[in-house]
Amino acid sequence: DIQMTQSPSTLSASVGDRVTITCRASQTISSWLAWYQQKPGKAPKLLIYEASSLESGVPSRFSGSGSGTEFTLTISSLQPDDFATYYCQQYDSYSPTFGKGTKLEIK
């Protein structure tokens, strides 16, 4: 299986900050990478697909980049609603895998 290594596991930041989360695949996955946001007790929400395509309805402060094995999710200016856990997911294989998550906390 393709392993996804996500960092950092926890990130403390303030409203208005620019933050970046990184995801590394154990083998090349082209651009078949998605990013999700999950809040406690809620279902994950798709933010980004195909590494850099913004899902409909997702604010433009979210952006994704990368290809091959290195990917990033950037939030340009944190809003109060953005404090949550973020996951990357590869879908290059028949067995998709997720990163272990990044918990974004208020500093």
Added chain:
Amino acid sequence: QVQLVESGGGVVQPERSLRLSCAASGFTFSTSVIHWVRLAPGKGLEWVAGISHDGNTEHYADSVKGRFTISRDNAKNMVYLQMNSLRAEDTAVYFCAKEGYTSGHCGAFNIWGQGTMVTVSS
């Protein structure tokens, strides 16, 4: 509206069975690939199983292979997850999710249900 609704969770003893259901509405179910994903307490998301639009192809995580079976009924817009020989480590919230964007092998999940909790405990 477009939605997935899971049901069937509960408390079950180790080695017993449980069947989860996922009811779909608001989209063309018969052309959609559906998956189950779980979130164990204190852990991250884990993909469990996926089924093709026609039910002819199934894929499973190694952790559930041979114990879980995914199936679907396109006439009823339903997907099921039959879970046998349950273990404590299967305790999790189980979500069903629809593929929205595909690589040809799998996809990004753009529609999710609210989840159903499964607790395996004696």
